[in-house]
Amino acid sequence: MQNDELLTTCLLAGRIMIEGGSEMYRVDDTMRRIAKNGGVAQALVFTTPTGLFIGLEDKPMVKLSPVDRRSIDMEKVAQVNQLSREFAAQAIDLPTLHHALRRLDQHTPFFPFWLQVLAAAVCSTTLMVIFAQAYDWIDMPLAALVGALGYAVYGKISSLTQVRFISELLGAFVVGVTAWVGVRLGLGHNLDNVIIGAVMPLVPGVAITNSIRDMLAGHLLSGIARGMEALLSAAAIGVGIAVIFRFF
Known part of the structure; x- marks a missing residue:
């Protein structure tokens, strides 16, 4: 017993x-x-x-x-x-x-969803500055708004389906559409910088890192499985953004 x-x-x-x-x-x-x-x-x-x-x-x-x-x-x-x-x-x-x-x-404690969306907005803005290597004060508010909307869609779709790749694809698609609309309306200047910053909260960075660490520790099966899952997530995000560049 x-x-x-x-x-x-x-x-x-x-x-x-x-x-x-x-x-x-x-x-x-x-x-x-x-x-x-x-x-x-x-x-x-x-x-x-x-x-x-x-x-x-x-x-x-x-x-x-x-x-x-x-x-x-x-x-x-x-x-x-x-x-x-x-x-x-x-x-x-x-x-x-x-x-x-x-x-x-x-009963795992979670941050409220509105706070997660706010964190995604802040993350999108700061990472846009890091990757663009410039403080573009016009693009920063748009990147925050686009990142928040994309993450909100991702979070809501995730609660409705067990297929995580669908939520990531739709979240990335919303990021691309709202960034394109914002730039067209004059709310931002550089579409690439806005999308780069706004899509980062969706990127499976932890999964990729853990996959590599597992393989280095000798857990080859788990490392490869997690790596493939991370690659599929990245592919779903890429497809969602690529649709915007293809048709808009």
């Missing part, structure tokens, strides 16, 4: 971390540490972006857990790490750890 709850807790921690966008080697390490601190000297762990397996050496006990969704939520990853450290320091016991992970999985 103790081992059953321990393996279930390890799988729950690993799934939360993958859904939060953690690197796979960090997920593997956290699951092993929880198992070791729970009294299992050698746990057999196999992690992929779509599923987790854990078993006990020399014992016929294996558990698995599917991973249905993946996003970027570093707060989830940080809280799982903190709970794992408290368990290692014996500040909490296994049932308390399991309960805390279940509560984290079901």
Whole structure:
């Protein structure tokens, strides 16, 4: 019974971390540490972006857990790490750890959507300045507006469909259309700079970075899978922008 709850807790921690966008080697390490601190000297762990397996050496006990969704939520990853450290320091016991992970999985705190859209506007403006290497005070407000609208569409479509590439394509399309309309109305000067800044909140930079880090850490299957997912996301964004340049 103790081992059953321990393996279930390890799988729950690993799934939360993958859904939060953690690197796979960090997920593997956290699951092993929880198992070791729970009294299992050698746990057999196999992690992929779509599923987790854990078993006990020399014992016929294996558990698995599917991973249905993946996003970027570093707060989830940080809280799982903190709970794992408290368990290692014996500040909490296994049932308390399991309960805390279940509560984290079901009630993860999020920033309100309007604040996320506002952050996308600020990000679009600052990154436009970085990539354009110039303070274009006319294009900056337009880049903020376009970036906010694109991210708002991306967020709303993401809540309606499980296919993330559709939301990224439509978000990029809205970025291209609103940037083109804004420049045509005289609200901005350089269409390229506005689009470059406004599309950046949609770019899967964390996924690409984690893919490379996983491959360098020896998790080749996970690294390639995440890399392909990131490339498909980038392709969807590229198609959404390319449509604007092709027909407008």
